[in-house]
Amino acid sequence: MLNRLLPERAFYLGQLFENAAARFGSTPVTLDQPLATFPERGRDLTYAALADVVDDLAARLWAAGVRPAERIAVHKGANFDIALIACAAARIGAVPVTLSPALSGQIIDELLRRLDQPWLVTDADKIDGDLADLNLESLTRRVLVAGTREHPTGLLLAGLDDAPRRDPVRMHPSQPALITHTSGTTGVSKLMVHTAQTIFHRLLPQQIIAWPVRRRERVALCMSFVHSRFFHSLGVFLNYGNPLDVLVDPDPDVIGPIFTRTRPGLVETHPNNFIQWEELADAPGAPLASVRYYSTTFDAIHPRTIQRLLGASRRRNPLMVQLYGQSETGPISGWWYTPNSARETDGRCVGFPLPGFIKVRAVGEDGAPVRRGEAGHLEVRSRGRVLTYLGEDGRYRSQLNGSWWRLGDMGYLNRLGMLFLIDRDIDQIDSIDSNLELEDVLMSSLDELLEVVIVKGPDGTPVPIVCTRKDAPLDQDRWRKAVQDMPPMSDPLHVPFADLPRTSTWKVQRVQLTRMLEEGSLRTVDSRTAAR
Incomplete structure (x- = not known):
């Protein structure tokens, strides 16, 4: 069965939607937001419609000048078209580089330097916002603008309506096929180089695990579009023909x-x-x-x-x-x-x-x-x-x-x-065997907690950073009862949930949180001012 579903020991992103559409073309896909570059296509699509979008985007990228083996960074506002643009780049043999919309301009500057003048697909809002202080002309080969709003910095993809469609280009399965980045929980993200072979070896066990849900269940995906995991999930469920909800x-x-x-x-x-x-x-x-x-x-x-x-x-x-x-x-x-x-x-x-x-x-x-x-x-x-x-x-x-x-x-x-x-x-904190275990216990003991993260304070004492639902007040008596049998810790810092530094996959950036604690730049819920 798996030999039929995955006949090659390689996973080609560029033909993912085309292959799925050939078998399950009318299968529905529902979006919570229209595609940024093609909003007229609406929110209710099919496998066949998405395969056409990828084919169309690939033609536009080629018409703009993108060629096989060239790197093309995708850094734009959060939307499903991030993944579709990446698949389109792969379809013409280019190497997509998916960069989280949440990354700061400073980090994007560093990553573009490591990529050695890649193509950049972004949007007008990013150019005017996070990327405003970057010299994109020197950092990139050329800027291509996604979405529907033009910008003088780059070429608007939506304007290349007459680009002729092209046959897919397949690179050798051992060559770079996708570049993603680490979560950045410990600093500047690292750029990870995947091949069609390495992606396949990740996909195969997930395909086996998902066998019971083939075609039987509607699947809702609400995940980072720049993470390799999202492409694996797409691969699994497109191969099985499951109806999809793709949510931003x-x-x-x-x-x-x-x-x-x-x-x-x-x-x-x-x-x-x-x-x-x-x-x-x-x-x-x-x-x-x-x-x-x-x-x-x-x-x-x-x-x-x-x-x-x-x-x-x-x-x-x-x-x-x-x-x-x-x-x-x-x-x-x-x-x-x-x-x-x-x-x-x-x-x-x-x-x-x-x-x-x-x-x-x-x-x-x-x-x-x-x-x-x-x-x-x-x-x-x-x-x-x-x-x-x-x-x-x-x-x-x-x-x-x-x-x-x-x-x-x-x-x-x-x-x-x-x-x-x-x-x-x-x-790790010397006085605690496992921060994660204590956090689990506290989350189970206090229903009102939305997050708790234990980090090392400036004097080495463990400091619990807590967030509650709707930033509601923390019951101090309940807290003291929950921690009475735990190793000594500082009093909790009650922080607005929206203020926690996070990665594209919603992990708390503990190193950044510790730095903010040392700098005294964490706001508390009660004061909404810096906690010092």
Whole structure:
């Protein structure tokens, strides 16, 4: 069956929609926002319509001068057309570079320098906003403008209506096919080079896992369009012919009415968005009632969130499927939770390494493997590992231990081979065994918490940074009761949820948060002024 679905040991983004349309052309795709460059196409499309959009965009990129093997950075406002432009670039043999809309102009400046004068697809709002202080003429080969508003800095793609369609260009499967970036939780993002082969090796286990939902369930995706995970999810469900909802805005007030109308059977988003969606469990119209499968990756998910989401489903035997992985390697381990098992789950458990695809070990400071149950630095072997960090190959190789890749996470494997996370290496605090474990306990104890992050204060004391739903007041008595058996910590800093520095996948940037704490630039909810 898989040989029919994935006949080549390579995943070509440029023909993803074309191949899906050939088999399931009339399958519906619903958007929450129209395509920025082609708003006239509306929000209700099909596989065939999207294949035509990709083909059209590819023709326009070629007409603008883009050629095979050239890098083309895509950095524009959040919209599904980010992924479609990337697929269009791949269709003519170029190498798409997807850069998050959330990245600052300063970081974009650095990444464009590493890309060595790529083409840049952006929009007028970005040029006038985040990119206003950049010398785009010297940083890029040429600027192409997405959307419908012209800008004198570049060529408007929407204006190239007469561009002739072209046959797809296939590069060798071992050549660069996609460049994405790391989350940037520890500083400036690194550029990761993927090939059609490495992407395939990530896709295959996910295709197997998703077999039960083939064509049977409507799938809602609300994820970062610049992350490789989004392209894998597209690959899985387009191959299976599932109807899709592709969503930009994760706000529960936006998501609830959409789910009430489309009634998806599988939903996938970032773990921190699922925390926000807990409030949909009791929302009017029961927007989560139709969900049979919740899917998440990027990071471990809090047990409280799993329980609430599964409890909101009215489907028989709902499941939460969790994959743990890293941008550099793809999925590493996986597990699933039922309403019963969710009540007893350990939030630090991220399941079994994917059999036949992944090997994981924990090693000591000397690089030698430690015994089962003993904590160490986690390392992985994966055929889906990226080729390098563009412009930082030495940094990439510094994380290799022979054929093993150092993940940057501390954890252990129990006697059964299940993988448990403790903390990121860089986030460890001497007086606490696991920040993440304490955060899980606090989230489960205090329903009003939307986020809690424990970081090291300027004097080395652990400082809990907390956010509540709707920034409601924190009950100090309930807090003191929740932390009474925990290691000593400072009083909590109650911060507006919108102020937390986040990555494109909604992870909290702990290093930046620690820096803001040291600088005294964190606002508190009560004062709305800097906390010092």
